[in-house]
Amino acid sequence: MKSGPGHVRSRREPELALAEAVALAIALPDLEVVGAEVVRLPRAQPGLLFGTGKVDELKARMAEAEVDLVLVDGPVSPVQQRNLEKAWKVKLLDRTGLILEIFADRARTREGVLQVELAALNYQRTRLVRAWTHLERQRGGLGFVGGPGETQIEADRRAIDEEVVKIRRQLGKVVRTRELHRAARRKVPFPVVALVGYTNAGKSTLFNKMTGAEVLAKDMLFATLDPTMRGLVLPSGKKVILSDTVGFISDLPTQLVAAFRATLEEVLEADLILHVRDIAHPETEEQAADVGEILESLGVDEDVPMFEVWNKIDMLGPDTRAALLATDARTPGVHAVSALTGDGLEALLAAIGSVLDEERTEVVLHLGFEEGRARAYLHRENVVLEETELETGHRIHVRWTARQRAAYEAIPG
Structure with a gap:
C-alpha cells in the first residue's frame, strides 16, 4: 500500500513507487501479495494515518481477502501502527520494517x-x-535489576x-x-572494481557473467546484502578484484544507511566504480540520481573513475536500442550491455583494462611527523606497501600511478 500526499518522493510517480513496493514485498519468502493500491491522503492523520472512513473500508476488504499482513510504503509512527493493527486485526509493517525483514532474510x-x-x-x-x-x-527495583x-x-x-x-x-x-x-x-595490489547501482539493476547477473560466480541473481530487490568479491582476469591478462554490493533504493531510511555503511565500504576502497543502470526502466534517470546521492553521502572520492553501465539493452525495442548504442559509442565512460546475453561485455572489459592498466611505479618516501595530510592521502589511495616509523618520521614504500603521484605532489605542506 502506497500512502501519503506524495511530497516525500516528489520525483516518483505514485504508481511506479507502488510497483517498487510490491517488488520489495515479493522479495520476502513465503509471502503472497493479494492486493496493492495507492491511497491518496490530503494529510496524514496523527492517530490512524488514514481517515476513519478509509480505515473502515480497508478493514472490510482485508477481512474479505483474509489478509494477515499489511505493508505501508512510507513511515508509520508507533502510535499509528498500534492503532491500525488493533483496528484491522493484522500485523503491519512500514517501509523501514519491511526493508529490515528483507535484510534479515538475505x-x-x-x-x-x-x-x-x-x-x-x-x-x-x-x-x-x-x-x-x-x-x-x-517493577520494584532491587538496585541491580533497575531503578x-x-x-x-x-x-x-x-x-x-x-x-x-x-x-x-x-x-x-x-x-x-x-x-x-x-x-x-593491498600487499598483492590487485585493483578493486566495485559494482554499484539501484536494486534490481542487474548487478548480480553482470557479476556472474563476468566472473562465473553463482551469486544469487534472482529478479528480487536486495538479492545481495553482503558484498561478494571474486578475482577476475581481464582480456589483457591483468587480475582485478570485482565486488558486488547491496542494491541502493530511494528513501532508504537514514538509520539503515548508517547501519549498512560498512556493507558498502568496499565502494570506498574501489579503484574503479561501475554504476549499473537498468536502462529499460521507466524511471532510470531518477534511480541514477538516487544512486548518486548515496555515493555522495558515503564520501566516495571524486577522483575515483566511474563507468555508467547501461544494462538490460535486450529489453529495449530495436529503434531505442540503436539510438542507445549510438549514444554509447560517442560518450566516454558509458557502456551499453546486456548481462543476460553478454552483449557489450567484451568492450566493457577492455575499457576496464585500459583504465586500470595505468603503469605503476614503486618508490620509497620519507615523511616527517608533521606531514600527516600527505601520509593520510597515501593510505586513502591504498598505495602503501610497507611503512616503518623512524625517529624523524615515516619511511613509506609506495606503488602508485602517475595520476596518484601528481595528486600527492599537489598536497600543500
Whole structure:
C-alpha cells in the first residue's frame, strides 16, 4: 500500500513507487501479495494515518481477502501502527520494517547479520509504546535489576541499549578482521572494481557473467546484502578484484544507511566504480540520481573513475536500442550491455583494462611527523606497501600511478 500526499518522493510517480513496493514485498519468502493500491491522503492523520472512513473500508476488504499482513510504503509512527493493527486485526509493517525483514532474510556473513541486528534494535527501540498492559506495569527495583519503580517500557529500552552495546563491540572485532584482509590485499595490489547501482539493476547477473560466480541473481530487490568479491582476469591478462554490493533504493531510511555503511565500504576502497543502470526502466534517470546521492553521502572520492553501465539493452525495442548504442559509442565512460546475453561485455572489459592498466611505479618516501595530510592521502589511495616509523618520521614504500603521484605532489605542506 502506497500512502501519503506524495511530497516525500516528489520525483516518483505514485504508481511506479507502488510497483517498487510490491517488488520489495515479493522479495520476502513465503509471502503472497493479494492486493496493492495507492491511497491518496490530503494529510496524514496523527492517530490512524488514514481517515476513519478509509480505515473502515480497508478493514472490510482485508477481512474479505483474509489478509494477515499489511505493508505501508512510507513511515508509520508507533502510535499509528498500534492503532491500525488493533483496528484491522493484522500485523503491519512500514517501509523501514519491511526493508529490515528483507535484510534479515538475505544477510549471510557475520558482519551482515550483526548490521541487521543493530538496525533492527535501533528501530525496535523507537517503537516501544504502551500498547499492552505488561508495558504499564512497574517493577520494584532491587538496585541491580533497575531503578526503583522502573516501568516495563524502561526495562525493555534498557535491555535493547545493552544489546546494542554488545553488538557494536562484536562489530568492532569483525571490522578489524576485515581491515586485516584488506591490508593483505593491498600487499598483492590487485585493483578493486566495485559494482554499484539501484536494486534490481542487474548487478548480480553482470557479476556472474563476468566472473562465473553463482551469486544469487534472482529478479528480487536486495538479492545481495553482503558484498561478494571474486578475482577476475581481464582480456589483457591483468587480475582485478570485482565486488558486488547491496542494491541502493530511494528513501532508504537514514538509520539503515548508517547501519549498512560498512556493507558498502568496499565502494570506498574501489579503484574503479561501475554504476549499473537498468536502462529499460521507466524511471532510470531518477534511480541514477538516487544512486548518486548515496555515493555522495558515503564520501566516495571524486577522483575515483566511474563507468555508467547501461544494462538490460535486450529489453529495449530495436529503434531505442540503436539510438542507445549510438549514444554509447560517442560518450566516454558509458557502456551499453546486456548481462543476460553478454552483449557489450567484451568492450566493457577492455575499457576496464585500459583504465586500470595505468603503469605503476614503486618508490620509497620519507615523511616527517608533521606531514600527516600527505601520509593520510597515501593510505586513502591504498598505495602503501610497507611503512616503518623512524625517529624523524615515516619511511613509506609506495606503488602508485602517475595520476596518484601528481595528486600527492599537489598536497600543500
